[in-house]
Amino acid sequence: MEAVQADRIEALAVLFGNGPVAVLTGAGISTDSGIPDYRGAGTPPRTPMNISQFMHDEAYRRRFWAGARIGFLRSTGVAPNAGHRALAALEEASRIEGVITQNVDDLHRRSGSRTVVELHGNGSVIRCVTCGHRWSREEVLDRFDDLNPGFAARNANAEIAPDGDARVRSTGGVTVPACPVCGGILRPDVVYFGETVPPAVFEAGESLVREASALLLTGTSLAVNTGMRLVHRAERIGIPLAVINRGPTAVDARGSVRLRIEGGATETLTALVEALG
Numbered sequence: 001m002e003a004v005q006a007d008r009i010e011a012l013a014v015l016f017g018n019g020p021v022a023v024l025t026g027a028g029i030s031t032d033s034g035i036p037d038y039r040g041a042g043t044p045p046r047t048p049m050n051i052s053q054f055m056h057d058e059a060y061r062r063r064f065w066a067g068a069r070i071g072f073l074r075s076t077g078v079a080p081n082a083g084h085r086a087l088a089a090l091e092e093a094s095r096i097e098g099v100i101t102q103n104v105d106d107l108h109r110r111s112g113s114r115t116v117v118e119l120h121g122n123g124s125v126i127r128c129v130t131c132g133h134r135w136s137r138e139e140v141l142d143r144f145d146d147l148n149p150g151f152a153a154r155n156a157n158a159e160i161a162p163d164g165d166a167r168v169r170s171t172g173g174v175t176v177p178a179c180p181v182c183g184g185i186l187r188p189d190v191v192y193f194g195e196t197v198p199p200a201v202f203e204a205g206e207s208l209v210r211e212a213s214a215l216l217l218t219g220t221s222l223a224v225n226t227g228m229r230l231v232h233r234a235e236r237i238g239i240p241l242a243v244i245n246r247g248p249t250a251v252d253a254r255g256s257v258r259l260r261i262e263g264g265a266t267e268t269l270t271a272l273v274e275a276l277g
């Protein structure tokens with residue numbers, strides 16, 4: 001790492017001298033795990049999950065589960081990277097309060113972080129919209145296989161799409177798994193576009209910010225409103241912000257930003273752990 005960047009890492013480490021820091025992460029921390037950042041520069045526009053259509057249209061749900069089955073089979077290589085592990089190590093050393101994340105990829109927990117506030121839910125969890133029971137995506141996909149024998153093998157070569165999805169051609173005969181407890185509709189435990197973050201989840205994030213001496217934003221351009229609400233909370237409390245990101249963010253010009261590092265989350269967080277000893 002260049003000397004200039006090393007100075008900035010030192011300055012970032014100094015910020016940790018005032019007590020534990022709260023961390024907010026976004027897609028940029030997971031790109032090195034092979035999960036694309038759809039908001040990053042040069043990425044094509046995408047069609048996000050339409051949750052209203054999902055809830056009202058059985059054909060949409062057939063396509064969703066068919067795509068999820070094949071997408072899951074082909075995404076088994078996704079694992080936490082050194083950036084996730086650096087944050088888990090910082091928590092272990094009581095340098096950070098915990099991680100607030102906009103990601104739904106479960107990689108913070110899988111890397112060993114214990115206090116994780118998932119603002120947008122967790123895509124590896126499936127819940128019943130009627131009775132609220134939760135299952136792992138894997139369990140529901142196992143049931144999908146029982147309901148649709150031979151489907152996975154027949155469609156294993158379908159083109160892979162973002163968010164653990166795949167473009168399966170023919171889904172007309174697919175049987176959608178329903179809640180085994182009440183027969184209700186099962187959906188990913190994720191906050192989709194147009195839905196709101198549950199108040200208790202936001203409050204959990206807010207309480208981490210309240211207890212922190214600074215708020216570190218990493219791998220996020222702050223394009224999502226919930227992230228900005230936490231920035232506003234930090235400013236109201238009067239704690240400084242630090243930013244690690246590739247490319248501009250929505251907070252760059254704010255007076256509360258004490259330090260900005262233009263760079264990837266993985267190498268910067270790894271260097272930070274070294275600087276903090």
Ligand SMILES: [Zn+2]
Nearest residue numbers: 128131179182
């Ligand atoms: Zn149910």
